[in-house]
Amino acid sequence: MATIELKKVEKRFGEAYAVKPLDLTIRDGEFVALLGPSGCGKTTTLRMISGLEAVTGGKILLNGTDVTWKHPSERDLAFVFQFYALYSHLSVRQNIAFPLQAQGMKSAAIQKRLQEVVDILRIGHLLRARPGKLAGGDQQRVALARALVRRPAAFLMDEPLGALDAELRESMRAEIKNLHIAQHATTVYVTHDQVEAMAMGDRIVVMSSAEVQQVGTPVEVYYNPANLFVARFIGSPGMNLVSGRLSGGAVQLPGKNRYAVPAAWNKALAEGLGGQEEVVLGFRPEAARVARDGALAGEVYASDMHGAYTVLHVNINENEIVHIRGDRQESYAIGTSVRFDLDPQMVRFFNPRTEEAVRQEAAR
Amino acid sequence: MSQVELQHISKRFPTVTALQDVSFSFQHGEFFVLLGPTGAGKTTTLRIVAGLLRQDEGSILLDGQPIDSRTPAERDVAFVFQQYSLYPTMTVYDNLAFPLRSPLRRTPEPQIKVKVEEAAEKLRITHLLKRRTAQLSGGEMQRVAIGRAIVRDPRLFLMDEPLSNLDAKLREALRVELKHLQKTQGSTTLFVTHDQIEALTMADRIAVLNEGRIVQLGTPDDIYDRPATTFVAQLVGTPRINLMPAARKEGTVLVKNSGLSVPAPRMALPESFLLGIRPEDVRPEAKGRFAGRVSLTEPLGVETILHLSLGELALLSLVPGMAPQRVGEEIRFDIVQEKLHFFGTDNRRIAAEGH
Numbered sequence: 132m133a134t135i136e137l138k139k140v141e142k143r144f145g146e147a148y149a150v151k152p153l154d155l156t157i158r159d160g161e162f163v164a165l166l167g168p169s170g171c172g173k174t175t176t177l178r179m180i181s182g183l184e185a186v187t188g189g190k191i192l193l194n195g196t197d198v199t200w201k202h203p204s205e206r207d208l209a210f211v212f213q214f215y216a217l218y219s220h221l222s223v224r225q226n227i228a229f230p231l232q233a234q235g236m237k238s239a240a241i242q243k244r245l246q247e248v249v250d251i252l253r254i255g256h257l258l259r260a261r262p263g264k265l266a267g268g269d270q271q272r273v274a275l276a277r278a279l280v281r282r283p284a285a286f287l288m289d290e291p292l293g294a295l296d297a298e299l300r301e302s303m304r305a306e307i308k309n310l311h312i313a314q315h316a317t318t319v320y321v322t323h324d325q326v327e328a329m330a331m332g333d334r335i336v337v338m339s340s341a342e343v344q345q346v347g348t349p350v351e352v353y354y355n356p357a358n359l360f361v362a363r364f365i366g367s368p369g370m371n372l373v374s375g376r377l378s379g380g381a382v383q384l385p386g387k388n389r390y391a392v393p394a395a396w397n398k399a400l401a402e403g404l405g406g407q408e409e410v411v412l413g414f415r416p417e418a419a420r421v422a423r424d425g426a427l428a429g430e431v432y433a434s435d436m437h438g439a440y441t442v443l444h445v446n447i448n449e450n451e452i453v454h455i456r457g458d459r460q461e462s463y464a465i466g467t468s469v470r471f472d473l474d475p476q477m478v479r480f481f482n483p484r485t486e487e488a489v490r491q492e493a494a495r
Numbered sequence: 496m497s498q499v500e501l502q503h504i505s506k507r508f509p510t511v512t513a514l515q516d517v518s519f520s521f522q523h524g525e526f527f528v529l530l531g532p533t534g535a536g537k538t539t540t541l542r543i544v545a546g547l548l549r550q551d552e553g554s555i556l557l558d559g560q561p562i563d564s565r566t567p568a569e570r571d572v573a574f575v576f577q578q579y580s581l582y583p584t585m586t587v588y589d590n591l592a593f594p595l596r597s598p599l600r601r602t603p604e605p606q607i608k609v610k611v612e613e614a615a616e617k618l619r620i621t622h623l624l625k626r627r628t629a630q631l632s633g634g635e636m637q638r639v640a641i642g643r644a645i646v647r648d649p650r651l652f653l654m655d656e657p658l659s660n661l662d663a664k665l666r667e668a669l670r671v672e673l674k675h676l677q678k679t680q681g682s683t684t685l686f687v688t689h690d691q692i693e694a695l696t697m698a699d700r701i702a703v704l705n706e707g708r709i710v711q712l713g714t715p716d717d718i719y720d721r722p723a724t725t726f727v728a729q730l731v732g733t734p735r736i737n738l739m740p741a742a743r744k745e746g747t748v749l750v751k752n753s754g755l756s757v758p759a760p761r762m763a764l765p766e767s768f769l770l771g772i773r774p775e776d777v778r779p780e781a782k783g784r785f786a787g788r789v790s791l792t793e794p795l796g797v798e799t800i801l802h803l804s805l806g807e808l809a810l811l812s813l814v815p816g817m818a819p820q821r822v823g824e825e826i827r828f829d830i831v832q833e834k835l836h837f838f839g840t841d842n843r844r845i846a847a848e849g850h
Contacts, residue, residue, distance in 0.1 A: 301733065305793065
């Protein structure tokens with residue numbers, strides 16, 4: 132059981148910030164993903180929560196108690212790393228029991244706790260093995276078991292799946308999420324992989340350049356990214372972002388394309404752009420559909436089969452490529468002229484000067 | 496550019512047989528991908544084609560002529576590796592010009608300039624020509640490495656996981672560019688990867704390798720829609736195909752321990768076998784024929800993975816957009832009957848007559 136509050140928490144090295152002052156409340160039982168490219172400050176944030184890294188400003192509260200200057204061992208948090216950090220000279224059983232023995236727990240009680248986590252993670256058959264003999268996925272299960280057995284107030288996980296191959300990562304992702312659903316333990320999970328953050332997080336904290344860019348549910352960060360960074364970073368491929376000029380109720384895009392702004396956006400754009408003409412039109416690949424009389428036109432740059440669907444890459448003007456997701460049968464030769472439409476519900480606009488999203492609701 | 500043929504290639508190392516009787520050929524202008532897990536023999540095959548490694552048995556033909564005794568240089572192939580292998584102290588321009596200045600070619604400088612600038616434009620690195628390669632980002636370095644391969648117009652491109660050191664966004668972008676370039680240039684390419692998405696999206700044809708043997712050879716459509724074995728079925732597609740033990744009973748196919756049954760297809764099926772269903776062919780429908788409980792949802796944005804439980808069976812469903820279903824909910828769904836896959840207990844595909 133744990134609520135974690137960060138109040139203006141920061142990490143500075145001289146003049147340079149590793150993490151700019153950050154406010155965040157992680158609710159009891161919540162799974163929060165800290166997401167961003169390497170060097171964005173996500174791991175430093177996690178390490179400050181754990182106490183492995185000292186803050187240079189701000190406060191950290193655990194269940195309302197200030198733990199900012201408490202030793203890591205006094206915070207009752209369990210850390211799971213990308214590298215398994217198991218003791219190679221101990222058996223799997225000894226590795227898992229270790230934190231409980233260190234607490235001085237009686238062996239009958241240890242046995243009971245051990246059995247519980249072993250069942251959850253289905254690693255009963257591995258108990259006698261040495262960690263070094265195990266496959267990567269099993270090693271990570273053992274590391275999870277060792278964290279779980281302590282019943283800590285919260286779990287802190289730093290890219291725990293980073294070292295696994297794609298297939299195993301996918302199945303372990305579901306296992307960790309299942310574990311979370313079963314135990315409902317507060318979890319802070321660091322990753323650079325937006326797929327992982329989307330799939331696992333109740334909320335996602337998107338970070339870049341030492342700063343929080345957006346905090347929101349997967350639906351929020353996907354459909355309503357706060358700025359150009361989030362729009363680009365979330366999604367594979369990311370949101371299509373095309374610079375243009377607003378005039379006469381339409382966005383003039385590079386080349387000959389003009390996109391008539393849906394009426395619902397007129398007021399928001401007038402306010403959000405403060406009268407300037409420059410605007411960025413954004414739309415997700417699935418918001419575009421090839422249509423014979425579509426409003427926009429381009430030339431097929433490449434067409435990819437992805438198994439369940441096709442992605443069309445369309446050159447709308449001098450190497451300005453947009454990505455359109457289509458059905459499997461939608462495959463076109465390179466150079467084919469195509470027209471396409473955008474779902475008016477799914478277009479977004481950004482102010483290129485501030486890089487912020489123009490908010491429709493703000494103008495209502 | 497050329498036609499390449501591998502005939503019965505085998506290669507043994509002291510402790511392991513790397514390739515066993517591998518035969519395939521690809522045509523002028525084709526983008527041919529070798530797909531397989533680590534240790535499947537992909538890189539060994541590529542190195543044998545390049546002449547960096549000698550096979551124990553079999554022969555390689557280039558435009559019908561055996562080239563087994565030719566040195567790598569005589570084979571006129573260009574390599575792009577996972578590591579960029581550029582000269583760090585040279586400028587991008589000099590790196591691109593390097594293969595043209597080799598004593599074998601002795602291209603005049605004005606001609607080199609034309610070729611380098613052409614290649615730079617194609618790869619959008621014109622603005623980098625004066626920089627030293629040590630100052631470039633990973634994506635830029637790999638563009639230069641590809642540029643150095645295309646500048647000399649070789650007979651054959653050999654690429655060994657050239658995108659796997661790049662981050663996800665960059666890999667995606669470069670994948671599209673590489674494919675566009677290959678198609679517009681008409682260059683013949685043999686491309687090695689362990690990444691099924693790279694193989695499906697880029698290849699004209701794919702050879703799936705496992706443990707030194709070709710398991711299946713076909714177009715991306717063949718490999719995805721008609722996998723020859725359970726290995727191939729599980730290798731391509733994400734999330735993974737649902738594979739479950741099933742049995743035939745009169746006119747139906749029964750999935751064990753699940754209550755799931757579908758009409759039997761019009762083909763001969765053994766008593767017990769494996770049923771395969773791709774997650775996108777498990778479709779939630781208000782009035783669907785089947786019922787299951789949602790045990791987990793993974794919203795990815797463009798689509799959502801639903802984990803369903805039916806008795807002891809776990810079934811994955813892939814649905815478009817951000818699905819409204821919640822964990823714990825009972826839902827109904829249908830299965831696309833025409834897209835079922837059947838595999839025997841030997842893991843081989845059971846095909847209808849004539850397929």
